[in-house]
Amino acid sequence: MYRKIRMGMIGGGPGSFIGGVHRMAATLDGKIELVCGCFSSSPEKSKETGKALLLPPDRVYASWQEMIEKEAALPEDVRMDFVSIVTPNHVHFAPAMMALEKGFHVSLDKPMTFTLDEARQLAAKVKETGKLFLLTHTYTGYPMVKEARARVARGELGKIRRIYVEYPQGWLYNDRIAGNKQAEWRVDPQRAGKAGCMGDIGTHAFNLAEYITGLKATEICGELKTFVPGRLLDDDGAALIRYEGGARGVLMASVIAIGCENSLRIRVFGEKGGLEWAQEEPNTLYMRWPDRPMEVIRTSTPYVSPIAAYNTRIPAGHPEGYLEAFANLYRNFATALGALIAGEEPTPESLDFPSAEEGVRGMQFIETIVSTGDTDKKWLKL
């Protein structure tokens, strides 16, 4: 296909952090170009952002409804191929549904929707329309996360017994967040949904554990907690998790772990070996063995798995970071999309990105862990 994939964006206006990340990530590999957008619920701000992004004014829209409508009416060789939705959680479901119905592929920030029910409807719609759907669980885009998954899959660790996954952040340790747009909506139940910390980052941790181990969580025993006075949503929590096959997990997430940055970390122990990966040192995967030295697996070395190599751009020792991990999601999505557009079968590697199923799992996790506060029952089925 001798052209770039065309992306439209909903959200990502002034004050947005994730909008710019999506744009850098999507365009890093030269396979995607931003062609249109509705960047804010304020038409003025949308226009302003569109201008800063050097977009033609007629492709900057005042509302997402208008954008989807008008883009659908454009000629096939002009209109966007997919829409990237990077709004707060309460504006995920409606634009995603409309985009799918109007024939667009969709990239959607996590968590998938506001409620589990919406997630299920959306997943059904994805299935029904046959469109590609990307849920941007960024951390699964790291090469060493894929390496970890590949090693578990080929049995290097043996049967999995124990999973520790943790995600401490400290940025919301107090209530002085006025003016921080990112912070504000994340602690507002009207925009974030039923869960705060657990919805925002707990879902990443939950997803990472299932992605790497290939195991599904079956039961949860957890507790959410709100430490900052006056806050309406959880800002901390932990859970014991039972996985299929008998593995046991602990999941910890916090936005009041003062002084922590973005410290997602996972450890998995099986009958034959163990692994450890931490997001802040993402190009290193530690493999532990009972009777020989720990091995330090590094991105872009000759010995990594094909899937890790496929998701790497530069030589070993040249750190790839968060944007490259994010870009892997988009590049794989765009590669698969390019194949679809060209009438070809997407390769398995290109289809290695989180999708609607992961989105539904995430919403199940949120609903379940939120329920732990309403009951004395120890274990809740997922």
Place this chain on the structure above:
Amino acid sequence: MYRKIRMGMIGGGPGSFIGGVHRMAATLDGKIELVCGCFSSSPEKSKETGKALLLPPDRVYASWQEMIEKEAALPEDVRMDFVSIVTPNHVHFAPAMMALEKGFHVSLDKPMTFTLDEARQLAAKVKETGKLFLLTHTYTGYPMVKEARARVARGELGKIRRIYVEYPQGWLYNDRIAGNKQAEWRVDPQRAGKAGCMGDIGTHAFNLAEYITGLKATEICGELKTFVPGRLLDDDGAALIRYEGGARGVLMASVIAIGCENSLRIRVFGEKGGLEWAQEEPNTLYMRWPDRPMEVIRTSTPYVSPIAAYNTRIPAGHPEGYLEAFANLYRNFATALGALIAGEEPTPESLDFPSAEEGVRGMQFIETIVSTGDTDKKWLKL
């Protein structure tokens, strides 16, 4: 007092790991000398060990009862001042009780006893006799653990919110332990007690969290697990913990965390700052702040607290390890004991070692976490 404190030992014969550790730790500072012992339930092995330790044959005993009896009958300026009991858990209570009753001070390996009830009796006996009692929770002997406690105590972290304490080991990941004396008794309910992993190392983690934060756990929601087929005691487990004042904790312990060595680690987050300490890198304490750089506190630097400096022997950058931490317990105990013998008041620093109260707490922890398997109740009071 112009002499060394005289120590007798019960346990620590052939194949023992902890016996040798106690001997090195006790004598490192030149304040304690080993004068007698009953090193094994086998008189022959006891004799053999006594010989290897260059003890006079008449101070090597065939049974601990004989030893306590005969030592008590020796002249005051000859007989041991205290007994160090380093046997498996089922041989803690009886010799400790008898030693106290016969007028000896006692050092005892953890966990304190076989049952909570025994622990309470023993604690009462300690109180009744006024003898000094050391429970060797080694990890509280590290200078940076004491530094952590001092900083929490003086409010550097503000009110404590969140505690993560973990203790993964991997050495018992399978059942091929025949001939490893250390391993054998730890998985045998007849010698270890009701808990395996949680009794052996979970208690250390539990103690460390209470020691550093100064907070008492009030409720536990946990799950124990036995992964190795045929094993009779837990080899892994995790718990959510509620602390007084509203803090929340997670405690994780495992002996099947394959490839892990002795990875006790704690993180504490308060309203103003956070700290992190890991046993395998013991001379470093990390202090995290919301608005300024993380600080790396190091043993033996000019800026550490007096209590950390007091428990340090050598200059910064010359690593002090496990034996030195252990030796701090003994040195403090011996210093306090020397004062008592000299008719003086022990200094507060010298009394900074774990004692009967910590022992009872540990047994409460064991009994409670073992009970989580017998009930659907989510939270159990400690």
Place this chain on the structure above:
Amino acid sequence: MYRKIRMGMIGGGPGSFIGGVHRMAATLDGKIELVCGCFSSSPEKSKETGKALLLPPDRVYASWQEMIEKEAALPEDVRMDFVSIVTPNHVHFAPAMMALEKGFHVSLDKPMTFTLDEARQLAAKVKETGKLFLLTHTYTGYPMVKEARARVARGELGKIRRIYVEYPQGWLYNDRIAGNKQAEWRVDPQRAGKAGCMGDIGTHAFNLAEYITGLKATEICGELKTFVPGRLLDDDGAALIRYEGGARGVLMASVIAIGCENSLRIRVFGEKGGLEWAQEEPNTLYMRWPDRPMEVIRTSTPYVSPIAAYNTRIPAGHPEGYLEAFANLYRNFATALGALIAGEEPTPESLDFPSAEEGVRGMQFIETIVSTGDTDKKWLKL
């Protein structure tokens, strides 16, 4: 300026590593677009690469001479604004000179030229034409390198005494490099120049030390070494360096440091404090003090210097890597270029990129260290 800066590229065809890096780095921030190129000395390969990059065929050229010629003849609102030259060292000087003469700004990979004399001519041409010139010493683009420089500049370390800079790589530890285009030209004096390892990476280390400390090296006492039999250029070397003001340095570089990846690291010690930065963990800067704890400075935190913040895209804990550092060079260059085009004065921050002066310094370093092999003189003036 309501458009992107237009970039042409010379080099970066099949098998090139650095070409793709330049393209990703240049376009990451949406300020630069690739509009034309001559990607190989083989017209066929050039065309092939142009096609893979989705360029219009008439902007893909068969030779760099043709490209500069024809682009210069295009209308001002179509032709490239600058050319990025990413060829092996022997094809740096001529295209850069021609591009400048034809009115184009230039981005050039390091080392600047084949000989010191060429570097001086080129620097004079830059001055004469007033065009912007970027020499891509990537590592100065990292936020924490800029933080280090800012802290030295404002006196936090006091007068500088001691500099250690090292750059071990291991990828050329043997002679089995056939087919690795990157490796081949780097060990070939016809394409690399007088120095191998020292020209390729020693210059980075040299530049980094001068950039961070603001001090100029004045004398060098070094030794180059070729360990791999049959190799014609140095693959390892070390030097003692005297800096103005009395500071002393050691510079170590190697491509036979087996198993090392890309381990550029610098430590600087002054009268009041010290710093350390390592490229493989680029978002961390360590600050050491005599009487208070080491501080761990992290990218994108609230307390970093304005210049570090200016060169950062995402929040703390979301690792920025090599491509982002590289992109900072291009973004700053493009920002300055945009101002020039718009007839404005570039901001000081935008002019913070390595240029011709650094290029001449690097060539002086190469010529001097290569000369150490020809003389018994201990110290050579730079």
Place this chain on the structure above:
Amino acid sequence: MYRKIRMGMIGGGPGSFIGGVHRMAATLDGKIELVCGCFSSSPEKSKETGKALLLPPDRVYASWQEMIEKEAALPEDVRMDFVSIVTPNHVHFAPAMMALEKGFHVSLDKPMTFTLDEARQLAAKVKETGKLFLLTHTYTGYPMVKEARARVARGELGKIRRIYVEYPQGWLYNDRIAGNKQAEWRVDPQRAGKAGCMGDIGTHAFNLAEYITGLKATEICGELKTFVPGRLLDDDGAALIRYEGGARGVLMASVIAIGCENSLRIRVFGEKGGLEWAQEEPNTLYMRWPDRPMEVIRTSTPYVSPIAAYNTRIPAGHPEGYLEAFANLYRNFATALGALIAGEEPTPESLDFPSAEEGVRGMQFIETIVSTGDTDKKWLKL
């Protein structure tokens, strides 16, 4: 031999750091007891220290001459077996010579003597008397240093090419050292000798490199530097080193590397693999390979070499530190000495401690590197 080895000590009085270290190290394993001493050139202070050490007053001497004389006159089953000399450098030669001549074995702190000539005389005397001689290059006592040496010896790294050894300390970064006895004599040419930093710690670095690689340095090109105004000896320096067989080294040592503690570190690269060890994290040895993951070798694991296991006391993950490394020297020395006394052949493992040959090498290193300041010659033969 059913008794402890009897040690006398010269030096180690009030304010001494290393005296206490020697005492703890020597007695840690229960094989050596301190029986007498002359702890200071002041008889009063000697007495005071002897009392604090609980020694019988008649075994505390007013001068080292008196001590050696009187001890020699004691019955064989009472007198000391060896003397441990822990004085400043200018009081090494004379007591060591006298002790050897009077029939005592000797343990001596490094550097061996005040001058190279003395070292040679002393080495000759050791040979002549056949007494055991221990030079306490502590760092060769670490298990992972021995592991490194064993791996080089059995060819795991292939032929050695490149050695980096560094020893930055920061404690003497300024001249406010009055009252710090350790600092005072180390910067005083009357007591330290010709070299300051290089004599005190450069010799450790030099020794470590030769010990691990088994290679002898042949030529040195170096520069010493005194940064602190008014100081009479070097406080910093670096050297390029040529080793036999063509390997190249860099040695860096400093006591003005502000904020550094005791950061001895070595990296060795051969044709097949590389290794790295750092004293502040002593239980870890990193092994690097060209085509497989770095391995993290850890003290006390099942896979380490017999010589490393032999020099280890406790299980993996229980950190052994500086005192244990130091104790290994003494334990090996005492084991060999016990064998000699018992009329047996010492085992090879027990003879693995630094001795007179290493002492002479160290003095050659000092004399050579000090000479670099007096000549323009680039390379000086060792």
